Amino acid sequence: MKIGILTHHYINNFGAFLQAYALQAALQEMYPNDEVRIINCINIKHFVINAGGWFRFYKNKETLADWLQKIKLPMTFAKFRKKYMRLTPVCYDAKSIEKLGLDYIVVGSDEVWNYRETKGNAKVKFGIGLEREKLVAYAPSVGQTHEANMPEYVKKGILKFKEVSARDQLTEKLASDIRHEKIKRVVDPTFLAHIPDEPVPDITHPYMLFYYCDGLPEAEKQKLVDFAHKKGMAVYGAGECDKKYSGITVNLTPFQWVWMFRNADYVVTGTFHGAVFSMLNHRQFACYLTNPSRIRKVSSLLEEFGLKDRQCEGKADAIIENLRRKIDYRIIETRFDEKRNESKRYLRRAIQ
Structure with missing residues (x-):
């Protein structure tokens, strides 16, 4: 066949x-x-x-x-x-x-x-x-x-x-x-x-990961960056650029992109697959959604697995509170x- x-x-x-x-x-x-x-x-x-x-x-x-x-x-x-x-x-x-x-x-x-x-x-x-x-x-x-x-x-x-x-x-x-x-x-x-991963060179410290949070106010993003730095974390983007980031991690292979999700301490994302790979790798994450084509499908995904509360408004304090509230992945893995x-x-x- x-x-x-x-x-x-x-x-x-x-x-x-x-x-x-x-x-x-x-x-x-x-x-x-x-x-x-x-x-x-x-x-x-x-x-x-x-x-x-x-x-x-x-x-x-x-x-x-x-x-x-x-x-x-x-x-x-x-x-x-x-x-x-x-x-x-x-x-x-x-x-x-x-x-x-x-x-x-x-x-x-x-x-x-x-x-x-x-x-x-x-x-x-x-x-x-x-x-x-x-x-x-x-x-x-x-x-x-x-x-x-x-x-x-x-x-x-x-x-x-x-x-x-x-x-x-x-x-x-x-x-x-x-x-x-x-x-x-x-x-x-x-x-x-199972999707394999590949290490990203020179990343050795704990880090917060961003992946396309379209429309997140710059002042609020800076607060998130400051929060990460206070906790001794670097800040990176998964295949995206920002002058706020600790290094350049834009030219990634797809398997390096997976590695960055697999090893992040915190993830803040605005996309469907950003949420998926946070979930699959048992990460503490928050979703900030403004892109109309993403709101419905990401909200549907989060609701399906009992993670609707991971969706946040564009305030850094609310996102940080969400990241600190740990997800019990033992229950969610059963649903997976x-x-x-x-x-x-x-x-x-x-x-x-």
Whole structure:
């Protein structure tokens, strides 16, 4: 049997890489005698916009040294994809995917069903043009989209799938309304497989880690930095730049990014995968969410695992209080195991 994974694997984003890598690893473990590959389907517009974004210079946040490291990141991702992803030949449309001779195509995870994201949206991820393969949706997300003015191809495509699951509440509702059936909620692929890590050179002291807290007031962030320093901690960003940080940790491999979460004393994040890797590595963390595309899906994730109180307003005192209030991961790990097992059962039922 030949299984292909269709996702946003090609963008230079740590969560996007790791969810694709983890789904590949999980499926290969579940189907050791079958061929599992990531379909190297590239949306040129999406790829160019994403890669080009890393070359912008933000003078208020970055030094020249920061920027020189940051612009190396697209090449770092390219090398890692080549080394760790089992990629098919490049495909630019459904017709070229059809020629691969796949038995199943697993679409997901990430915002592959965000039909309002014009630079990344592709009809092929809704199965349009794919007729020879059995389609399975694993943990797709629609981002912040909703039913209003939904394109007809979205409805038509979702109805084509043999099995559909969802990663968050909004996606679950949208798919349920279209298919008129109960949609299984599954975990992000990063829950399904062990992901290795790689040490980041020169980091030897305890540290607080930031990962994309868009909109956090600078004065409040400075208070968090001061709090960390008073506790004898360094402060770093996981693949991001800020003049407040103790060192430059922007040009990371995806496995180094995992290492930074795995070894942080505290994490402050505003993203879905920032929350996921804090949870998976039993970190004390807080979420500050202002980005509309993240609020729904991160809130849904936190609520699912009983961690809704990790969501904070933009005041440093509240975030610090949250970080100090320890999470009992013994209880949450039991829930992780339940959801992992349920999600794997879904995949086994869907692919047979």
